[in-house]
Amino acid sequence: MEKQMTPGQLKKWFDSEEFEQQYHTDAPLGAWPDANGTHFALWAPTAQEVRLNLYPDGGSSQELRRVAMRRGERGLWLHDEYSSLSGVYYDYDVTVDGHTRRTQDPYARACGVNGLRGMVVDLAGTDPEGWAQDVAPARPAEDVIYEIHVKDFTWDPHSGVPEKLRGKFAALTLTDTTLDDKGDHPTCLSHAKCLGATHIQLMPVYDYGSVDEAGDPDAFNWGYDPVNYNVPEGSYATDPYHGEVRIREMKEAVMALHRCGFRVIMDVVYNHTYQLESCLFKAAPWYYYRQKEDGSASNGSGCGSEIASERSMCARYILDSILYWAEEYHIDGFRFDLMGMLDVPLMNRIQHELDKRFGKDEKLLYGEPWAGGECRPRAGVELAHKGNMKKLDPAIGAFCDNTRDAVKGSVMDERSTGFVNGGGLWADSLANCVRGWSGQYGDFAAPSQTITYLSSHDDWTLWDKLVCTMDPGRDFAGRDERVVQANKLAFAILAGCQGHLFTLSGEEFGRTKLGVKNTYNAPVTLNRMDWQRSYDNRDLAEYYRGLIALRKQQPGLRDKSTAAAGRIRAIRQWDSRAAAILLDNDEGSLYPELLLAYNVSQQAVEVNLPEGDWDVLANGESSLLWQKPETISGKAQIAPMATLILGKVKQ
Numbered sequence: 001m002e003k004q005m006t007p008g009q010l011k012k013w014f015d016s017e018e019f020e021q022q023y024h025t026d027a028p029l030g031a032w033p034d035a036n037g038t039h040f041a042l043w044a045p046t047a048q049e050v051r052l053n054l055y056p057d058g059g060s061s062q063e064l065r066r067v068a069m070r071r072g073e074r075g076l077w078l079h080d081e082y083s084s085l086s087g088v089y090y091d092y093d094v095t096v097d098g099h100t101r102r103t104q105d106p107y108a109r110a111c112g113v114n115g116l117r118g119m120v121v122d123l124a125g126t127d128p129e130g131w132a133q134d135v136a137p138a139r140p141a142e143d144v145i146y147e148i149h150v151k152d153f154t155w156d157p158h159s160g161v162p163e164k165l166r167g168k169f170a171a172l173t174l175t176d177t178t179l180d181d182k183g184d185h186p187t188c189l190s191h192a193k194c195l196g197a198t199h200i201q202l203m204p205v206y207d208y209g210s211v212d213e214a215g216d217p218d219a220f221n222w223g224y225d226p227v228n229y230n231v232p233e234g235s236y237a238t239d240p241y242h243g244e245v246r247i248r249e250m251k252e253a254v255m256a257l258h259r260c261g262f263r264v265i266m267d268v269v270y271n272h273t274y275q276l277e278s279c280l281f282k283a284a285p286w287y288y289y290r291q292k293e294d295g296s297a298s299n300g301s302g303c304g305s306e307i308a309s310e311r312s313m314c315a316r317y318i319l320d321s322i323l324y325w326a327e328e329y330h331i332d333g334f335r336f337d338l339m340g341m342l343d344v345p346l347m348n349r350i351q352h353e354l355d356k357r358f359g360k361d362e363k364l365l366y367g368e369p370w371a372g373g374e375c376r377p378r379a380g381v382e383l384a385h386k387g388n389m390k391k392l393d394p395a396i397g398a399f400c401d402n403t404r405d406a407v408k409g410s411v412m413d414e415r416s417t418g419f420v421n422g423g424g425l426w427a428d429s430l431a432n433c434v435r436g437w438s439g440q441y442g443d444f445a446a447p448s449q450t451i452t453y454l455s456s457h458d459d460w461t462l463w464d465k466l467v468c469t470m471d472p473g474r475d476f477a478g479r480d481e482r483v484v485q486a487n488k489l490a491f492a493i494l495a496g497c498q499g500h501l502f503t504l505s506g507e508e509f510g511r512t513k514l515g516v517k518n519t520y521n522a523p524v525t526l527n528r529m530d531w532q533r534s535y536d537n538r539d540l541a542e543y544y545r546g547l548i549a550l551r552k553q554q555p556g557l558r559d560k561s562t563a564a565a566g567r568i569r570a571i572r573q574w575d576s577r578a579a580a581i582l583l584d585n586d587e588g589s590l591y592p593e594l595l596l597a598y599n600v601s602q603q604a605v606e607v608n609l610p611e612g613d614w615d616v617l618a619n620g621e622s623s624l625l626w627q628k629p630e631t632i633s634g635k636a637q638i639a640p641m642a643t644l645i646l647g648k649v650k651q
Helices: 007-014 017-023 150-154 169-173 188-195 243-259 279-283 312-328 344-358 386-391 401-408 427-434 462-470 481-495 531-536 538-553
Strands: 030-034 037-043 049-055 065-068 076-081 089-096 099-103 144-148 199-202 206-208 226-232 263-268 333-336 364-367 396-399 450-452 500-504 568-574 578-584 593-599 605-608 614-619 635-638 642-648
Touching: 007 017, 037 089, 089 279, 099 279, 144 150, 144 188, 150 169, 169 243, 188 531, 188 538, 199 333, 226 243, 226 312, 243 263, 263 312, 312 344, 344 364, 344 396, 401 427, 401 462, 401 481, 427 568, 427 578, 462 481, 481 538, 481 593, 481 642, 500 538, 531 538, 538 614, 568 605, 578 605, 593 635, 614 635, 635 642
Parallel strands: 144 199, 144 500, 199 263, 263 333, 333 364, 364 396, 396 450, 450 500
Antiparallel strands: 030 037, 037 076, 049 065, 049 089, 089 099, 206 226, 568 578, 578 593, 593 642, 605 635, 614 642
């Protein structure tokens, strides 16, 4: 770039066809050693000069040496060394319009403490023993996604995890932990396995900026503040100083999860960066970010910045990153934070590339179909928000806030109520929940796109929301039996809804954060999984377990096809107290029809059953009746604040 431009002028230039034709490249980027030496490549199209700095460590030491990089074609800056620099740390000085910024490499695959410097790494040398043979379990007939945070899931002193491993990747290699290490009550991954989870969704495990990796080991953050997109977070490693350690330990965790029978989903945040002046900004000022008309930063994320995913080199960066995690770390799926900020063509391209490399629908993709504010993409660009779900590949899913809010009330208002906590039960809305809000009944093309859930890490936990709306004393830590019944009923409704089943870890035993809505930077003591509580409320977890097992058995409850909505045979309403759905369950199954009935009132409701004999599979007391069912006909009673799930006996 010959002349200096204002941010507003840069916006127009970066969006132009001229820039695209002149600077787009598919050449390798980053730093990599091979048999011929070590190669460095940085895309910095507006730079006048780039220098490579080499260091003996990732901390504060002085440079070993500095090297002027040569300008290549299409915005590339290149340097080759004729020896292996594996284990050497590096960063760049990028000069644009006379202003020099020091930055880490956006394509760094390893880094030192706090991600300030990249590290040249021979990735094959980070593979744990058995990594070449590591494969994920086969994709199950039904997905049960269980969301965890590496630190809060394993930090509790009662978890059975050794103290030195708590909050670390290494804790996820332990698959047989028990409460206080007594061997009786399962915790952590052994608990998730008993529950019936099939997928573990890891909250951000890339390198993020809000926790000092060299500081307090109990410091906590959810991690939605990315710094190095292609490097694991150092605070989860037993050694954050040596770049290869975090890589090896994350691979060991993934391998252990696979061996335990889980597929692994990674939470990714490509919609914004921790700071506007990130490595992306320093390498190519403003290119990777959307701007307002005056050139200032757009803030569709609500976090200070907004990634311009529609620009080709930004799209390439995101796609390269996804493919890298899938290939190098054997990740089985991706949850996109604020997916509604990314563009539809990019999301479809990601799905296509993953299908091409790994097999059709082998990798599960889904995200949040909303943004954190007003987005400003280039004119004509369609974003992957809720209203555009039918323009996305049918395999790309999104969180269904319709069902979430219908069951328990809006997340925007703690006093808002839903089916189970005072809002009344309405058959038409319930039927749409069962259909996964798909086809002509909602935004989703099919239940294959529906992530059906009650709570996630955001907003109140399910338990806390129910306490807010049902317990005037707001005793979050206690046990109110009315809240327990509402919790059971909420999950019973969810278990009958089409889509991919998703649950926040601990929801199944009444996880509480004492009424705090968003705990992204709250102490780990508030965020931790309370494994003693999992024992105290084990009846609630057992209720979840039985419904999950029942759902896996019944085709009518897990149909993800476009024909799923047509399974509903009849809908019945008893004013606002109760409703029932008659569902086709396949002729080849044990029960050709299912009846899902729910009573949200404080009085029992008597219902007339369709003709024939019916097995009681679950009710408000037990979700395991299907193991030895009682057969009834004619009439049935639904207990107060309870469910009744019946299967029609074949004639």
